[in-house]
Amino acid sequence: MDWQRYTLLGGILAVLLALIFQWNAFQEQHTPELDRETIVHDDIQSGSQIPAQTSENGNGDVPQLESQAPAETGTDSGQRTLINVTTDVFDLLIDPRGGDIVKVALRQFQEKLDTPDQPLILLNQTRYHTYIAQSGLIGNNGTDSAAGRPLFKVEKTNYAMVEGQDQLIVDLTLQQEGANITKRYTFKRGDYLVQVAYLVDNTSAKPWSAAMFGQIKRDASEPVTDTGFGMSPFLGAALHTNEENYFKQDFEEIAEKPTRTTVEGGWVAMVQHYFLSAWIPPQDERNTFELRELSNGLFRMGFTAQPVQIPAATQGELSASFYAGPKDVYRLEEISPYLDLTVDYGWLWWIAxxxxxxxxxxxxxxxxxxxxxxxxxxxxxxxxxxxxxxxxxxxxxxxxxxxxxxxxxxxxxxxxxxxxxxxxxxxxxxxxxxxxxxxxxxxxxxxxxxxxxxxxxxxxxxxxxxxxxxxxxxxxxxxxxxxxxxxxxxxxxxxxxxxxxxxxxxxxxxxxxxxxxxxxxxxxxxxxxxxxxxxxxxxxxxxxxxxxxxxxxxx
Structure with a gap:
């Protein structure tokens, strides 16, 4: 009879729906927790005292120019502390060793819907995960090399943008033989774009010469997010080339075939669901970009700018911009040509x-x-x-x-x-x-x-x-x-x-x-x-x- 068939069908659908609810609850309960503890090389928690180092392991994770001399890394018999920077959009940590950004938390985005007190962590260096933004100087008078990174000094270890303040400047200083160098981070209210500049005071009687590099160093792990069912958003590196306005490679493709290209202006980005980080070098110069796997299993997505020469007894500046934030189409369009293409709508982008x-x-x-x-x-x-x-x-x-x-x-x-x-x-x-x-x-x-x-x-x-x-x-x-x-x-x-x-x-x-x-x-x-x-x-x-x-x- 029809009523028996429909009753049986209804029972099957009810059981199926119950199983779906149970599976959904199981997935939520077994979602891995995000490791939020930031470490630097020796597995010590952020904010604690970190023993000074004179060099990093030389595994080729800093780009080199031809005939580069060993870098002056600066020695310190004391200890170093991570620098905390707080703005209206960032909770950020800077490592004095190299002046690298080792953590970025986005204050206006929650990690999960029900965790308003936990901002989304975009960049971080933990025991099990590496995703950091590095920058430095290489070349004749460069401060960075495979042999080591410089140890900057800073006036204080906590910087905060107060109410009514539209700009926050964080200066890290380094005394080099014949030059005084200031690595300056400039944060603006409501903006995810950070200006990174090296201010060089050449006090010697010889010209000073170096090139700036910026890179994102990351492992291949996927962010802990629920992307639902269907086509997975792209995870990997992207850049602008002479042949393609939006060239992208996932980690497997980078490992199989590294990419190196030189373009006028350009940018390089690490792209994931909803968010990205990107280095944007000077747009009026030719810059070299590289995507490659490092010997330690990490991946480097970076640029090297043209060398800058500063005459004796004068001052000069080398700079670039770093973006870490949401895929805001309108803001990305303003920053650099074709950077908005990192909002990847697929092959039907002309409709989307x-x-x-x-x-x-x-x-x-x-x-x-x-x-x-x-x-x-x-x-x-x-x-x-x-x-x-x-x-x-x-x-x-x-x-x-x-x-x-x-x-x-x-x-x-x-x-x-x-x-x-x-x-x-x-x-x-x-x-x-x-x-x-x-x-x-x-x-x-x-x-x-x-x-x-x-x-x-x-x-x-x-x-x-x-x-x-x-x-x-x-x-x-x-x-x-x-x-x-x-x-x-x-x-x-x-x-x-x-x-x-x-x-x-x-x-x-x-x-x-x-x-x-x-x-x-x-x-x-x-x-x-x-x-x-x-x-x-x-x-x-x-x-x-x-x-x-x-x-x-x-x-």
Whole structure:
């Protein structure tokens, strides 16, 4: 009996849903904890006293110029302490050895939605993870080499941007034979771009010469994030080359084939989901960029600028910029040409990028809520595609209207397939029915759907962005799977408005499609499922209206 079959099916679905909830809870409980403890070489906690070193292990992780002399590393019989820098957007640690950035925490982004007191850690050097930003001077009078890094001095070990202060300067000083060098970090309020400059006072009677380098040093481990189900965001290095505006390599590709190129201006970045770090050297000079694996299993993504010569008894400056923060399209466009391409929308970027502009405009100027902005974006997309989708819907409606005649033909010519095909084509021509017309709306939606998937996946503004009620993060899956179920129901109802396939096998497959799509969407970002629900509801309204018009003989 039908009620027994439906009862059994309902029980199976209930058990499946319970298993999904249990699996979701299991995953959340077994997500690895992030190691937040910063160390420097000798595994000592950040903020504690770190014994001074005269050199680092020479494993080739500092670039070299030809005929470079050994660096003056500076010895210190005392101890060094990491330098804490706090701004409105950063909690940052600088190691006096080399003046490197060994930790960056983004204060305006939470590690997890339910951990408001834990800012997201982008860069860090721990016992199990290395991701740091290094910079230095190499060449004739360089301070850095494979033999060692310089030990800078600093007036204090805690710097903080106070209320009303728009700029914070942190100076690290080094006395070199014949020159006084200041490594200056300049932080600006509300900005993730840090200016890094070497101010050189050449006190000798000889010219001073060196080139600045900047590099990101990282292992290949993936960040602890929940990217959901589907296509994984890119993790790896990217740069601008003469051949490609956006050239990217993951860690396996870098290990197999290192990259070295020289371009005018340019940039080099470490890209991950929602965030990136990047070195941007002087844009009016030719810079050499390199992506390679080091002998210690780490990866180097860096640049080397042109050597700068400072005449005797004069001052000079070498500088670059370092970005560590969110993939903010508009800010990245301002920093350097093509840096915004690190917001990777995939091969359908030419659709995804305009969609983001429209979505951002709606959220910024109309609704101030990313969930409602997605719904209004859906209305905008459906309006653009209305002429084409309406034609397909009309064709489906006409097939539905003349379905009884088609069924009659099937019964009449069930033993003569050739005659059935001929009579069916006559009916199509006489009633102006396009059997492929119903596929057109789906074919039109798929590129938009894929582009929108990438756009919503890459839009950092959606991270932890709430909509209404239980949806507190549009970039994550619905915690209660309500939206996917609603999407499946809307898809089922939409099918009821269209004619069923004449082939029994196809009809059964179509009946299963709402269930299959519901399961498929369970782990999709809530923002994407919201778009699909809105799209289905608009399509239902449009199909219902056109069906009425066709039944009334107006089409």
């Amino acid at each position: 990028k305009p969609l983001f502009r429209v979505l951002h405009f709606i959220q910024e100027h109309i609704v101030s809520n990313w969930g409602w902005a997605i719904i209004l974006l859906t209305v905008f997309i459906k309006t653009l595609l209305l002429p084409l989708s309406a034609a397909g819907t009309k064709s489906m409606a006409r097939m539905r209207k003349f379905a009884p005649q088609m069924k009659k033909l099937q019964e009449q010519y069930k033993d003569n397939r050739q005659k059935l095909a001929e009579e069916t084509m006559k009916l199509y021509r006489r009633e102006k029915i396009n059997p492929m017309g119903g596929c057109l709306p789906i074919l039109l939606q798929m590129p938009v759907f894929i582009a929108l998937y990438w756009m919503l996946t890459e839009t950092v503004e959606l991270r932890h962005a709430p909509w209404i009620f239980w949806i507190h993060d549009l970039s994550a899956k619905d915690p209660y799977f309500i939206l996917p179920v609603l999407m499946g129901l809307s898809m089922w109802f939409m099918q009821k408005l269209n004619p069923a396939p004449t082939d029994p096998t196809q009809a059964r497959i179509m009946q299963l499609m709402p269930v299959m799509m519901t399961v498929f969407f369970l782990w999709f970002p809530a923002g994407l499922v919201l778009y699909w629900i809105a799209n289905n509801l608009i399509t239902i309204g449009q199909t219902w209206y056109i069906n009425k018009q066709v039944d009334a003989g107006k089409y």
